[in-house]
Amino acid sequence: MIVGLLQGSGSVDNGENYVKDEFQNTARKKLEGIAGSFHKLASSFDYMASPKTILNTEDMQLVLEDISTNLCKNCKKCGVCWERNFNQSYQATWNLLEIAKGKGNVTVDDMPDMLRLQCIQVPEFVEEANRNLSMARLKMVWHNRIVESREAVAGQLGEIARIVKDFSGNLCDTGEVIELKRRKINQKLRVHRIKVQRVLMFERENRGMELHLRARCKSGRCLTTKEAAILIGNALEKRLVPREDSRNVIGREYDDYVFCEDANFKVLTGVSRASKNKGELNGDNFSFLYPDSQDVVMMLSDGMGSGSEAFEESETVIELLEQFLEAGFREEPAIKLINSVLVLRTENSMSSTVDLCVVNLCAGTCEFVKVGAATTFIKRDHFVESISSNSMPAGILNQVDYDSKSKKLYDGDYVIMVSDGVIDCVEDEDKEGYFIDFIKNIPFKSPQEIANAILSAALEKHGYVPADDMTVLVTGIWKK
Amino acid sequence: MIVGLLQGSGSVDNGENYVKDEFQNTARKKLEGIAGSFHKLASSFDYMASPKTILNTEDMQLVLEDISTNLCKNCKKCGVCWERNFNQSYQATWNLLEIAKGKGNVTVDDMPDMLRLQCIQVPEFVEEANRNLSMARLKMVWHNRIVESREAVAGQLGEIARIVKDFSGNLCDTGEVIELKRRKINQKLRVHRIKVQRVLMFERENRGMELHLRARCKSGRCLTTKEAAILIGNALEKRLVPREDSRNVIGREYDDYVFCEDANFKVLTGVSRASKNKGELNGDNFSFLYPDSQDVVMMLSDGMGSGSEAFEESETVIELLEQFLEAGFREEPAIKLINSVLVLRTENSMSSTVDLCVVNLCAGTCEFVKVGAATTFIKRDHFVESISSNSMPAGILNQVDYDSKSKKLYDGDYVIMVSDGVIDCVEDEDKEGYFIDFIKNIPFKSPQEIANAILSAALEKHGYVPADDMTVLVTGIWKK
Structure with a gap:
């Protein structure tokens, strides 16, 4: 029947590509529609309030009104100050508040002469001004937190829209x-x-x-x-x-x-770890992930601080990364989404580093993505290359800061990822230089032995007391 | 070639279904992965803080500490109260705060005897207690807003996950x-x-x-x-x-x-409107949407209040609904997502109703979804059916409240949607009864004439002064 319809230059297997193309187009259009919807949702947050850095005129007017309502309305001279001399009192109080805005707090000496001579409750007036200003500042801080979380939501929705749109391109592909x-x-x-x-x-x-x-x-x-x-x-x-x-x-x-x-390459891995406080949870979390037969992912997250809070924070990061990368997300969107969640969910601005290395076992290439993470080393015989980053940890900024790099790997190479705690054990001027020299001369072949050797060397440099939670991940790559 | 491979019971067109199935499975798996990721993202908000309804022990302790730091530390009797008699002072202050928590504010009379006799700044102490409590309450309100917005984000991500998963089922379908x-x-x-x-x-x-x-x-x-x-x-x-x-x-x-x-049916539509304040924007927004040749969607949103703020709010709702329904979203998830955005983005808890009617022109059926919306009428010759709802408008609750209903339509039926402002023009006990009677006897056939007649009747009942922004939408449905 299909053959019966062929009149042009088509061949039988083109029939399959036709069916495939038709479904791919249908799927793509639907996904683009969804992506468009999420994008629209994100942009409905445009033109919303922005964070304030200083109190604006409206805020100052409220402070001024609060002072006169709280203090002056019960004062017997209220009629004099706020009726007969309203304009002068208003201007003088405004000037006092402007001074307070600049200095943080005012004292009796800051009071304009007119006000100081007229007012019969000078110390109370100054106190009331300071108190109301600090209330206004507190409100501003909370207002900004709400605004920032709203920006994080808008960014998150925008990122989700981009992800769905990306997938629409390669969904059936x-x-x-x-x-x-x-x-x-x-x-x-x-x-x-x-x-x-x-x-x-x-x-x-x-x-x-x-x-x-x-x-x-x-x-x-x-x-x-x-x-x-x-x-x-x-x-x-x-x-x-x-x-x-x-x-x-x-x-x-x-x-x-x-x-x-x-795949053309195979890997072996090794891990060596130490907690800052013996018996406590290690605040670093890591994972080796094999999303398909062609890729290996090494990931390491260092939760700020140490102990169980740091552990939970970096655990969340690693779990989300695993889920996202297994679902086929690219690294950058995954990290952006995770950052938006960290920004939104943390009560006290907790943060975590993200150190990610994706090895393509078919092409023998390697992608590094670093968010506030420590230096990574690639060992090739007696040559060691270092990959470092100056980015900030995730969970701090609405716009996550990251560095990414791509490298070719060869038969017998090792990729060595470490947490800050390892590097910080060395107090030399050139910490990385120390590790480059040490790694260059490691005689072992097994990734586990290499990991152990690096951890031991770092500990030895710090009197066998961990400077912080410590983790060393080593992946060796060989031709099949 | 395909034919060459056929050994079983397959026929040629099955080859096409095979290709289709293979791509569908690939696409479904990928989308399920994405959905899983968003779900995981949502659940990373689990076990976060919940909103508080009352100040907890920790909050009260902070208030107590603030009182002693702000007031007592500069008092010459501080050593007596907060060193020698620490336990009694602490307990007495705690009791005072418990009273304040219950009553809202305390006066000198509420002070425990021990404290009143010992303290040499009784009025200041009471004032400081009241002030610090109101600060703590203010903090609680802001804390709750943050928590609620976090819940809205978690709900939103969960909803996005469900939507993507839903689509994975019917994407290539x-x-x-x-x-x-x-x-x-x-x-x-x-x-x-x-x-x-x-x-x-x-x-x-x-x-x-x-x-x-x-x-x-x-x-x-x-x-x-x-x-x-x-x-x-x-x-x-x-x-x-x-x-x-x-x-x-x-x-x-x-x-x-x-x-x-x-399609088996075709439609004609009509609209009639009046603003509460002449010359101002109408706070109701509406749209007739034709997402494909088989569906017609009528939608009406009534922004709370009137004028430009109400207009912008309901405009956002209608624009988002249009986008979502055109992208093929089902009604409920669309409304849930829109609600989450309203909850998150509104500074002063603005809210909007959603009144949605989706007519399937193939099957001649009709779905109604109402979120805080006014009654809808279906006119069939001289018979009128009303569809009403008790749900709350969107943008108020994290869990949106909605009613949905499905009806069969017949040749010559009219679906009549109105905003609250139309119903509220009638001050009779049984407002809806009035409209049912009136609509029953409308002699016109054209949806536009019917809309005009209803608006005029409502205005006449209210001395020709709109009770609120008013909108009447009429859709007539006929067999092709």
Whole structure:
């Protein structure tokens, strides 16, 4: 039937790309609509009040009114000051408040002569002025907190809109359907009594090929998906593996299986840690994440302070990062969203650093994103490169501050991430220089031994007393 | 090639459903990941502080400390009260504060005997206690505003997560691909020199069929998409129209065109309005929206108060609703999100009603959602049904309060939405009864004339002076 419709230059596999394109367009349009809605929601916060740095005229007028209401209205001279001499009293009080605004507080000496001579409760008047001004300042602080949280919400919604829009671009984008030796795959599998109903293949950007198979095992036979991956791989002359979410065995009923091209690199990791206060929780949190067979993510977050509060703060950061990166978020939007939550949720402006390293095992490249994080080292034989950042920790500013960098990695490289507490054990002028020299000469090959050696060296430099919570993460990368 | 792979019970058009299913699954998984992330973000606000209704022990201790620091530390008897008799003074002051907490303010008479006899600045002590308590209460109010805005953010993120998850279910879900007279379509169009490259057809739930066509016009010919819709419709024995976003003419290069089944009903609308204060902006905003050829949405929002502030508030509500419904949001999540923004962004707790009516022109059904909105009337010949709600306006509560109802509509029905200002012109005991009787006997057929008649009747009942901003929306529905 499809063939019957072909009149132009189309070929059969184009039919599949047509279906794919149609669905992709539908999906994209819907997601763009959602993104647009969130964007609109964010922009409904535009033109809202901004934070104040000084009391404005309106605030000052309220202070002035409060003074006259609280103090003067019960004074027997009220009629003289606030009726007969209203204009002069008003101007003199205004001047006094302007002085108070500048100095913070006023004393009797600051009172304009007119007011000091006229008023019969001079000390009380000064006290009332100071008290009402400090109330007004307190109000301003709270007002600003509300305004800032509103800005954080607007920023958050804007970021969500951008994320959804980004996804609309690559949502169905498993890649282009390619026509490649389907018959050969079919033959290879038939020998093992696997009945193939459908095969689809896509080329993914920087991630190799992905193959979708609908198949079943004929009775009496059993084939693992690992074995199937090897058979299909032979047909295609590529190294394939079952995707992580694939089942282990091809069953008796038709079902869907996904295979992808194997990565070119593999990793081994090591961790070494010490708490500032023995027996207390370590305020650093870390995680090694494998969102798919092509990526490894190392992450480290250092909660400000130490103990359980710092621990909970950095734990939140790591948990959210894990969730976001596994969902396929890019690093920057993930960090921006997490920052907005830290800004909004913290009572006392808690903050955390974020140190993130994403290794692409297909391309052998590495992305670093640092938010207030300590220096990272890359060890390549006897050469050590350092990657540092001057950004602020997350949870402090509405606009999160971060540095990002990209590096090529080679067979036998190690990526070494440390928390501040490790660096700060060394009191030399050039702390990083110390670590570069030390790491250069580490004789070990195992990431765990390297991590242990670095922690020990740092502790030794500080009389075996941790300067702060300490964490060393090491990832070694090798060609497969 | 596809055919070559077919070994089971599959048929050719199943190949298209396979491709579709594969992409749909990929898209769904990704979106579920995003939704999960937003959900996690929302739940990171769990276990945060809750709003306080009364000052707690910690707050009271701070108040007590402030009194002794501000007043007593400069008093010559400080050593007696706060060193020698510390425990008794502390307990007596605590008791005084407990009384103040209950009564709001204390006087000299409320002072425990021990304190009154011992203290040498009794009036100042009482004043200081009252002042510090009111400061503490002010702090509590601000604290609660922050907590509430945080709850609103958490609710908002949760809602966004649910929305994205919902969409993951129906994102690619244009419906099932159906195999239906492709050859006949092809023949019909060939006569008009249209070259068809591909045809895809889907059956959409409650929305009829949708047809995707990739085609071009041969040179020297020109065919509008409306004409093409009729030709294809004849082939399928269905009434088709080009989708709204489709071009008007089939061009010379291959391009994609979408047709959908025509609706069974059509509508005509009318509006009649009056401002409370002549020449001022009307605080009601409304919109008729046609998100696709199958739906009509009537919406009305009444901003609390009148004039430009009320106008801006209800304008925001209507603009956001338009955006959300056009993006394909369901009504409830849209309203929840809008509410969260109103709660967060308003300085002085502004609020707006939402009155929403979605007419499905395919099924002839109607959904009403009311948030603090006035009664709606359905007129069917000489029978009038009323739909009312007791919910609160949006922007007041973190948990928005709404009522929703679904009704079947028939040929010749009118849906009549009014704002509070219309109802409130009638001062009878049974305001709605008055309108039911009046609407029953309206002789006009045109929605505009009906709207005018209702506005005039309401004004007449109120001496031709609007009780508030007034809006009447009328939609008539007829079989096509």
